Amino acid sequence: MKIPWEQLPLNGFMNAFKLGMDATLESDTPVRVAVYVDATAPGRIVACVREAFVPQTTSALVRVERLAAEPVPPKADTDVVLVLTSGSPILEDAVQRLVISGAPVCVIAESSVEVPFIEADTPLLGLVAASDDDHLKDALARWILERTEKDAAFAANFPFMREAAANRIVTTTALANLATGVLVFMPGSNFPVMTFAEVGMALKLASTYGYRLRPERGYEIAAVVASGLMLRSLSRAVCGQVPRLAFIVKGLIGGFGTYGMGMALAAWYAHDVDYGALNERVQTAVSSVRAAADRVGERVSASDGPLAAASQGR
Secondary structure, X not given: OOOOHHHOOHHHHHHHHHHXXXXXXXXXXXXXXXXXXXXXXXXXXXXXXXXXXXXXXXXXXXXXXXXXXXXXXXXXXXXXXXXXXXXXXXXXXXXXXXXXXXXXXEEEEOOHHHOOOOOOOOOOEEEEEOOOHHHHHHHHHHHHHOOOOOHHHHHHHOHHHHHHHHHHHHXXXXXXXXXXXXXXXXXXXXXXXXXXXXXXXXXXXXXXXXXXXXXXXXXXXXXXXXXXXXXXXXXXXXXXXXXXXXXXXXXXXXXXXXXXXXXXXXXXXXXXXXXXXXXXXXXXXXXXXHHHHHHHHHHHHHHHHHHHXXXXXX
């Protein structure tokens, strides 16, 4: 299989790494969460939210207050407000006062019956009603991610949000590559576009799961490029059989291939990536190559000695 390196210009790699650097910087963006606990809040919900919102870095801060009829206003830098309750006489007025602050407010309860005044989600007010912790975390993660531009920062700090954030990244990239495969008609030109999108996806996913832009990312980028080449070969083979539907085939393979690649990377990152053993093997291999090169150099120098002496004698 011929690798079309000429189709992977250096500026494209630089742009992909810029995306990764931007994602890394975004993961360090400060995030602020305000939590208001109603006197009626169930202990299970309080415990679940307490466990979920333990910051993993110093860039995140969670502020906790008691919910009162006239609650303490959230600070101006607050990204999202959470209200834990089981319904109370003061709840509606208190929530309305919090909404005025401008940050999105999510009321968390066990049942929607306990919060009858919220009939539908809006950009600034919503309800998460869940009877079990897993459903609560999943619904809350999606609710917050839909209302903030700090996806990577929230996911890097609060692990329960990482799966939802990764799904958004993977789905967006897969749809973009599906469109690229369908709409780009110049032979071979869609390969670098898709590859750079996939590299950017890998770097964003790494940042979302708390991994920095380090040399170890090179392993993953190499795997992404290799997978892209395999998808390209598969696309060519199938398109050769159905030339009239080639653009559809390219789009489907590009989209679903990228999605599978992204989900595999997300699963990999979720299992605490450790490249220690691989790094040691690479270092050992590099040292062996250097030692062999030094030995060859010494032999060449030794063989040049007598020749140089002979030439001087002449």
